Amino acid sequence: MGILWAMLSALGFALFQVVNRRAGLGIDVLRATFLLILVSALILLGLALATEGLAPMRQLSGQALLAFSLAGFLHYVLGWTLLGLSQRRVGAARAGALVGISPLFAMVIAWILIGERLPLPALLGVLMVVAGVYLVSRD
Numbered sequence: 001m002g003i004l005w006a007m008l009s010a011l012g013f014a015l016f017q018v019v020n021r022r023a024g025l026g027i028d029v030l031r032a033t034f035l036l037i038l039v040s041a042l043i044l045l046g047l048a049l050a051t052e053g054l055a056p057m058r059q060l061s062g063q064a065l066l067a068f069s070l071a072g073f074l075h076y077v078l079g080w081t082l083l084g085l086s087q088r089r090v091g092a093a094r095a096g097a098l099v100g101i102s103p104l105f106a107m108v109i110a111w112i113l114i115g116e117r118l119p120l121p122a123l124l125g126v127l128m129v130v131a132g133v134y135l136v137s138r139d
Contacts (some may be wrong), residue, residue, distance in 0.1 A: 013096070013099075014096060017087070017092040017093070017095065017096040018092050020032070020036075020083075020084065020087065020092070021087045021088075021091065021092035021095075024084055024087060024088065029081055029084040029085050029088065030081060032084055033076070033077065033080045033081045033084060036076070036080055037076050037077070037080070040076075083095060083099065086098065094136075094137055097133055097136040097137050098133060098137055100129055100130075100132070100133040100136075101129070101130050101133050103126045103129055103130075104126055104129075104130050107123070107126055
């Protein structure tokens with residue numbers, strides 16, 4: 001079942017790449033990122049209220065809320081803005097392929113910041129993904 005969820009996730013991300021590229025043609029990247037965050041936040045708030053309410057939010061520590069906010073800022077504001085700029089310059093297909101090297105960055109940052117290391121088979125998998133992205137992205 002995990003493979004099916006991963007494939008559906010990949011399909012969703014691919015559809016997002018194309019729709020975001022098309023939608024971004026008539027609007028500047030910062031405004032598009034703001035609208036993306038706003039719509040996502042409203043949907044998430046609606047789902048939270050419909051399922052769990054806001055009670056779980058009250059249980060978060062200040063440190064957890066700060067870490068979550070920082071992760072959201074880095075991912076959405078920085079990440080999606082740069083992705084939008086990339087889509088404009090190189091297109092949705094190539095930008096989507098280049099996002100595929102995120103495991104490499106995650107591996108290096110996790111090793112530097114928290115000392116987390118991948119076992120050899122996982123490391124080889126990351127290197128294979130990076131090699132595949134390189135081959136897809138070449139002119």
